[in-house]
Amino acid sequence: MSRAPRSQAGRRMRGGDDSRTPILHVDMDAFFVEVELLERPHLRGKPVAVGGQERGVIASASYEARAYGVNSAMPVVQAKRLCPDLIMIPVRHGIYSTVSRRIMEILGSFTPTVEQVSVDEAFLDVSGDRKRRPVQIAQHIRAAIREQEGVPASVGIAATKHVAKIASAHAKPDGFLLVPENETLAFLGDLPIGALWGVGEATQKKLASRGITSVTDIRELSQADLERMLGKMGGKLWELANGIDRRDVVTTRVEKSIGKEETYFDLLTVRSEVEARMLHQAHECARRLRERGLVAWRISIKVRDASFSTITRSHTLMSPTNLASEIYRVAISMLDMPPGGVRLVGVRVESIEPGESTQTILGDDGRTEQAERTLDTIRKKFGSGVVGPGTLLSPRGEDGL
Numbered sequence: 001m002s003r004a005p006r007s008q009a010g011r012r013m014r015g016g017d018d019s020r021t022p023i024l025h026v027d028m029d030a031f032f033v034e035v036e037l038l039e040r041p042h043l044r045g046k047p048v049a050v051g052g053q054e055r056g057v058i059a060s061a062s063y064e065a066r067a068y069g070v071n072s073a074m075p076v077v078q079a080k081r082l083c084p085d086l087i088m089i090p091v092r093h094g095i096y097s098t099v100s101r102r103i104m105e106i107l108g109s110f111t112p113t114v115e116q117v118s119v120d121e122a123f124l125d126v127s128g129d130r131k132r133r134p135v136q137i138a139q140h141i142r143a144a145i146r147e148q149e150g151v152p153a154s155v156g157i158a159a160t161k162h163v164a165k166i167a168s169a170h171a172k173p174d175g176f177l178l179v180p181e182n183e184t185l186a187f188l189g190d191l192p193i194g195a196l197w198g199v200g201e202a203t204q205k206k207l208a209s210r211g212i213t214s215v216t217d218i219r220e221l222s223q224a225d226l227e228r229m230l231g232k233m234g235g236k237l238w239e240l241a242n243g244i245d246r247r248d249v250v251t252t253r254v255e256k257s258i259g260k261e262e263t264y265f266d267l268l269t270v271r272s273e274v275e276a277r278m279l280h281q282a283h284e285c286a287r288r289l290r291e292r293g294l295v296a297w298r299i300s301i302k303v304r305d306a307s308f309s310t311i312t313r314s315h316t317l318m319s320p321t322n323l324a325s326e327i328y329r330v331a332i333s334m335l336d337m338p339p340g341g342v343r344l345v346g347v348r349v350e351s352i353e354p355g356e357s358t359q360t361i362l363g364d365d366g367r368t369e370q371a372e373r374t375l376d377t378i379r380k381k382f383g384s385g386v387v388g389p390g391t392l393l394s395p396r397g398e399d400g401l
Contacts, residue, residue: 020181021134022127023249025156025164026107026141029173031120032060034151035099036089048087052076052265055306057343059091059265063173076265091265096120099149106144110137115249121168123161125249138176159184160245162197169195184243191215196240203230203237215241258296260284261346267306269341278331279324281347286324289349295320296349299330306340320355 028034032050037043047065051058058079061070068083080086100119107114113125126137138155145153152174156167159181167187171177179187192214194204206229212218218226218241226234239245260281268274278301289296300314313334321327331347 021157021159021178022125023158023161023164024124024126024134024138024141025158025161025168026122026124027154027156027165027168027172028103028120028145029152029154030060030062031100031151032091032096033062033089035096036092037062038150040089043087046087047083047085048089049076049079050089050091050265051079052091052267053088055267055341056265057263059263093262099151103145103149103151103153106148107141109144110141113249113251115251123164123249135176135178138178142174142176160243161247161249162240162245163187163243165197166191166195188241188243189214189216189219193218193237193241196237198233198240199237203233206230257300257348257350257352258285258288258294259300259346259348261302261344261348263304263344264342267341267343268345271335271337274335274337274342274345275332277345278335278347279328281345282328282331283324285327285347285349286322289322289352293354294352295322295355296327297351297353298349299327299334300348300350301331301334302344302346302348303335303338303342304344305338306343308343309338310344311336314350316351320353 033048036050037048045064046062047068047070048062049058049065049070050060053076056076058070058072058074058076060072061079065079065083065086068086070079070083070086076088096119104114104116104122107122107124111124111126111128113128115123117123124137124141126132126134129137132140134157138157142153142155145151154168154171154174155176156164156169156171157176157178158164158167159179163179163184167177167179193199193207193212196215207213207217210229212221218238221238223235223238226238228234230237262277262281264277268277285296296317297320298314298316300312302310302312304310315330315334317326317330327347327349
């Protein structure tokens, strides 16, 4: 069995400096596992994974487990065949979200330009810091996260978001990698095409059938050649292979939709359980609409079954809403419970615009909206787990999930 890679203090490409590499990609290492190990230090150094039980999937795996071939999204049954001694820990979304919020606050203390990508990763633009170089900032960030939260973080430093993200992946576990701007093409040239952003299995197979397997192979083609093969995506792929990525680190986005979806590592097999999750999601969507002074015309749901088949459905309203009760009513009307259970469910509101809800519920005189706004106020002051619809109350005291 191969051993897990050892922790590293940091690495950099040869030559150049970091003065023109102001973008950092901070990526937490095996985040869910590391958070759980804070309460279970006796499991450190052992093959550990967070996820469902026998019918579930892996959400996060320790590097000791990865040495056996265990990876996220892998069925637990398969993972245990690869690693019979694998220790499974149930998922606790609320804990990870809490730690994530604190980590994002740490990042925000280094620069106001932070773009959170997911619960465990973010981009930072540190070009405004004239006193410290990007490598120094990366070292301070990793130290602060380790000291304050007890978990490791890897950091990629580059001139573009795309290269910074690849660099952080190469820095794992628990390290940093600087790719100076003048070494960007050399760094990318050694990579397989699968390392480029947006290249999936189907695209890899299509390109491999033409003998294109590396970033260097892509560079030997013209942008027009790739566009003929892959359409608009081909042009973007050519740019990334040549180190071109014009995207800035953005702290705010113009939202076209608002949604919440969750993967369950133990299948939900009872419709009432799925409906309870959708109710929670409807309230989250409605809260975010009201917080931004928006309303939505369209409600969508997404359901993934035990076989990983995904179904999406949507419905356009007669008048826009920002009420959870209406979002929930429409959402569950579109739900067909899969016979094998639900692995993922999500609710999304679309076609959003500024405004107030004009939705009138039969027999309601405005009390529903007043009640939901009161919930908003209480949650904002005391936290999301303090109050909510009765069906969402958790016997474990968690915030609904």
